[in-house]
Amino acid sequence: MDYAEFWILETAVTAGVPFSRVVGPPAAIQAQWNKPYHNLTRSDMLNLLDGLARNGDIVAGSGETKFTPSRLQIDEWLVYDHPAKTCRWYYLTPQGGERWARFSKANWDRYHSFEWDWHVEDLLEVAATTPEAAERVYRYVPVWNELHVLPETLNRSTLCPWAATYWKTLPVGYSVRFRCDYLEEMFKDLDDIPAYFFGNLSEAGMREAYTRVRREFEYFHHWYLQHPERPSARRSV
Template sequence: MTLDEDDLWLLEAVVELATPLHMLLGPKVALALNMPRGHGLSPEALCEKLASLSERELIRVHQAGDEAVVARTRAELERALSQGERFSPDRFVYRLTPRGGEAWEHYAQPDWSRYIDAGWDREPEICVIEAASREAAEEEYQRHERSGNEYRPLPESKHGEVLRPWWATYWKVLPAGYRLRYAWVSRQLDVHRIMSSPPPAPWYSSLAHDR
């Protein structure tokens, strides 16, 4: 299957999370979606691309509050792009299908052994790290200990478990993974340490480079 750079941008944008359609029309779409660049498409061209990806069953566009309500045609997608506020259940989102995930993998060549999913909750004050192995999760935990962010891990609270299978993302399932949880308390933000810390190594080849 042949995909152009616009197709690949739209696939990469939803590798980890489904994305509300209206975010694709924002003036700072690259910043909003943490992408290297924006897609550079007009609203009309964007609709054409979304319709083409949907027709090839690489993405699925549906209402956030009811996955049975889908948009496939250009006319449906035009309405979907303009429908719903930020947190409204009427807004439409798009996501990869398993076929779309496979197509993205073909081009991006991800190394799932290096993929990390980490998030902090405030109520309760817990961090959850998921990775392909205990070693990878522990390495990420050590990064958190060294980090200058506002969340200081409490080592005595650390608890791990093996996941079989592991839902690495909403579309990618691997035979096994590892989940590590820990409680945290607030600490002083150290901006210098954050800025001087090396970023984690990329786990896939980004297809959304600057034009």
């Protein structure tokens, strides 16, 4: 699996991706996905996506409807900033997801989901493979994302099975659900946010506390290996 193929599969691991957002100005694509550009021309990208679709690794979709797109359809959608109403998104199939997971040596024990409930305002759910991991995620996520948690809304549950991603189901998962608000909506001065979490600590203590939170973020964020040929972010065609 070369870097470009890895790039396409990795980008859609947790959610579908608009075809219109994998081609375009390299700087814009890098900023959109926060990773180095794939360095493919539009023609090469069309060949890659068409091959993945014919191989059964990706499907196209709009809402709940998923289908295998033709080369002509991909060509139509593969336009930067294609109008959203007529563009389609691509999604991994279980086969495509597992190919990516094997190549990247995905460690599902270090994975966690992070999902807003679109039916209940401000309700967030995080889930992981063990109760201990779920609690670790719950402790770091509000600080890292600067969220004010309403503790009376906390709800812990066991998920059997657990839909870890839209293409991957695990036998069991452990969930923590809670309602929350972004602290930037509560504070006029964003410099006051650290004191909200660690107000009883000295400045040195706050730095150490944030260092621990960063370590937790990096531990869970790095749940798979990057491609060995991942280029520098400055390289682009």
